[in-house]
Amino acid sequence: MNIKTYQESKLQHAENLRQTIVEAAATILHEQGPESVTIRKVADKMECSTKIIYNLFNNKDGLIKLLYLEGCKVLSESFESVSKQENTENYLKSLCEAYWEFSKIHPNYYQLMFGGAFSEFKPEEDSIQATATALEQFTTAVTKAMEKGLIREEDPVQVVQVIWASLHGVIQLHLGGHIESSETAKGIYDNLVTRLIQSYMEERAGH
Amino acid sequence: MNIKTYQESKLQHAENLRQTIVEAAATILHEQGPESVTIRKVADKMECSTKIIYNLFNNKDGLIKLLYLEGCKVLSESFESVSKQENTENYLKSLCEAYWEFSKIHPNYYQLMFGGAFSEFKPEEDSIQATATALEQFTTAVTKAMEKGLIREEDPVQVVQVIWASLHGVIQLHLGGHIESSETAKGIYDNLVTRLIQSYMEERAGH
C-alpha cells in the first residue's frame, strides 16, 4: 500500500471509477446493443447519478470513445490469434476471415466502431490511430509480401485501406439490412477476398 | 375536374398531403441534414400537428422509407445520365465514378440510405427492390459484358453486389470520419475501381 497524497488518491479514485463505468457500459453494449448504451442506463447500473459520468467523460462521446478503443483491442486480438502461415496468400485470406468473424462475434462492437450506431460520434486522432494499430497485423503482412516481391511495391497503408474498406462495405450493407441473408453476404465477402488478393498477388514483377 | 365521391376525394387529399409532407421532409434533409429530420420539425414546416404525420405514415420509419425511395430515384438518374460508351471497361468505370459523385453531391441522401443515419430504419422488401432498380444500369452493363464474353459467366447480380458493397465501404469509412481527407478516400476508391474491373475483365475465356 503506497502512501499517497489526497490529490493522488483522488486521481486514482477517478481512474478506478472511469474503468468501472466503461465496464458497465461495455456490459450493456454486449447484452442489450448500442441503442441501450445511454447515460442514464449506465448510471443506473452503477447506481449513481449521471453527473459523475459527465464529470469523468465530459459527454457521451467521451464514453463512447473508450468503448471504441476497447473494440480496437478486441479486433487486434482477433487478428493476433490467427496462426501465422508461410504462404502469404493464405495468411492474408485468414486475416480477412478473422475480420468477418469479428463482425459476427462482436456485432455490437462493430456497429459502434464502424457501423455508425452513434451517428454523432466521429473518431478523432487517437481513435484513428487505435484503428491503425488494430490493423497492424494486416499492414505488416502486406509489407512483408512486398519485401518478398509477392506484391508490387506501393504504399502498404493504402493497400490495407483498400482491402479494409471494401470488406467493411460488405459487412456494413449486411448489418444494415441491404444484404439480407448471411449466406449471400458471406458469398460476396469470400468472392471479394479472393479477387482482391489475386489482384495484388498477380502484380508480380514481370507480369 | 372529375366528379368524385367523398371517399375518392378524401383519398386524394391524403395522397396530396403525403406528397407535400415528404417534400417538406426532403427539404429539411437537404438543408439541415439527417439529424434534423424529426417529426416535430417536419410538422412545424407543414404548420400542422404531429398527429397528421402519424396518421399518414404510421411512424417515423414510414416517412424515412419514402425519403429512401426518393434517394433511389436520384441515384438511378445519376447512373442514367452517364453517357453509354462502347468500351465496357470505361463504361463500368464511369458508373463507379457516378456512384462516388452521388455520395458527394447528395451526402445526406447517402447517409440516410446506406450510411445508417437512422439506425432504427431497416430497409424492407420494397426498399431493397428500389435499390436493385437504382443499380439496374450497373447490372445490365455487367450482363452485356458477359454476353460479349468480356466477363466470365456467373451471377451478374452478385458481381454488382461485390462492386457496390466494396465501393460503399470506402465512401462509408470516409463519411464516418475513418478516412479523413477526401483526396485519400478518392485515391483508395479509384484504386479499388481499377482493381475490381481488371479482376473481372481478366477472367476472359482462355485465361
Added chain:
DNA sequence: TTTAATCAGAAACACTGTTTCCGATACTTT
C-alpha cells in the same frame, strides 16, 4: 335535424443528452 364517425390539434408520456442547483463531505487555514 339528429346521430355517428372521422380526424386533427394540444397536451401528455416515456425516453434521450445535458445542465443547474444545492447540500454534504472533506481539506485548509486560523
Added chain:
DNA sequence: AAAGTATCGGAAACAGTGTTTCTGATTAAA
C-alpha cells in the same frame, strides 16, 4: 480544535426526441 472554503455528487430541471391519448370540431349518414 473551530471556522472557512472548495469540491463533488444527488435530485431535479431543461430542451429535445418518437409516440399516444384525449377531446372537440367538422362532416357524412340516418
